[in-house]
Amino acid sequence: MIILVDQDDVIADFNGYFLTLWRQKYPNLPYVPNEERKSYQTINDYPENLADKVKDIYYQEGFFKNLPLIGGAKEGMEEIKNMGNDVFICTSPITKYDYCVKEKYEWVEKYLGKEWTTKIILTRDKTLIHGDYLIDDNPNIKGINKPTWKHIFYDQPYNINIKNDLRLNWANYEEVFKKISQG
C-alpha cells in the first residue's frame, strides 16, 4: 500500500513547541493548553487581537527545524515501511515559505534520516496526491480533487470528538494496520 503521513502534529510536535515558545515569550498573556485545543488551526484558538503574535511564533527562523519529534513516530514510520508499504511524508508548507520549506527537509533529515528526505511531498492540496491512506490530524482536508486515499485521523484533542472510521496514534498504529491490511 501507499501510505501518506502528514508532518506537523503527526510526526513533528508543532502544537507542543508553539506552546513552549508562546509561554516563554508571553508569560503574561493567555494560552491554550494542548488538551483544550478545539481548532486544528492554532490561530483560531486564540483571540483575534493576538493573531499577529501567534503567527510570529511559527514564522520565525528555526521554528519548523526545531520541532520535537512526537514520541514513537520514528519507530512507527520505519515499521509501517518494513511492513512492505511505500511511505511518504505529505505536508503543506505555510504560505510564508521563507524558513518553513527548507526546515521541513532539515527536520526530516535530522529525525528520520537523509533517505526520508526523498520521500517528502510538499503540496497545499493533498487531494491531488495518490495514496491508499493518508494519516493526518486535520479533520477537514479540502482540495480540488476527489482523493484516492482514505483518511486516517491522527489523534489530537481538536479531532477526537469528530467521528471517523479510522484513527490512530503512535501507540496503537500496529492494531490499525493489522485491521486495514486485512481489508
Next chain:
Amino acid sequence: MIILVDQDDVIADFNGYFLTLWRQKYPNLPYVPNEERKSYQTINDYPENLADKVKDIYYQEGFFKNLPLIGGAKEGMEEIKNMGNDVFICTSPITKYDYCVKEKYEWVEKYLGKEWTTKIILTRDKTLIHGDYLIDDNPNIKGINKPTWKHIFYDQPYNINIKNDLRLNWANYEEVFKKISQG
C-alpha cells in the same frame, strides 16, 4: 482539467544557465552546447571525470533562484489557467536540497508572482500526483504508481527524437491545448 507543469527546463532555464556558469568558470574545459545535448541529465552529457565540477555548478547557492525565465512561459502559464484549467507546478528537488527547495519557491514568486507559490508541488515521484496532463521535458518519468496524467513532452533537444503523442513549447501551446480540449 488539471495541468501539471514541470519547472526546470520547462519554465526555468536550467540548461541555459548551467552552460553560462560553466563556461564562465571553466573557459578551458569542454562544454556541450544546448542544441547538442543528448541526455536529460546534464551530468550524463559530460565526461565522468568532470562530474563533481558539473554538480558543483547547480549545488551552489543562488543557482535555482537565478535561473532565467524561459521565453513565453509566464504568459503561457497564465493563459492555460485562464482557459479554465487548474495549473500546478510539479517539480522534483535535487537530493542536495539545501538551496534548491527554498529557491524554487523564490523563483516562482519572482517570475510568476506570490500566488503561484501556493501551486507548487515538490515531489521526487511525479507518478503519485494526480493530473490530466503533465508538461515535462524528461522523456522517461519513473515512479511507483501508474500515473493518471498523460505526458506532454516539453520540446528540448534531448527529447526531440523520441516519439510521443503530445509535445509542446511556449510558441505553440495554444494549438496543442485546442487539440486536447476537443478530446
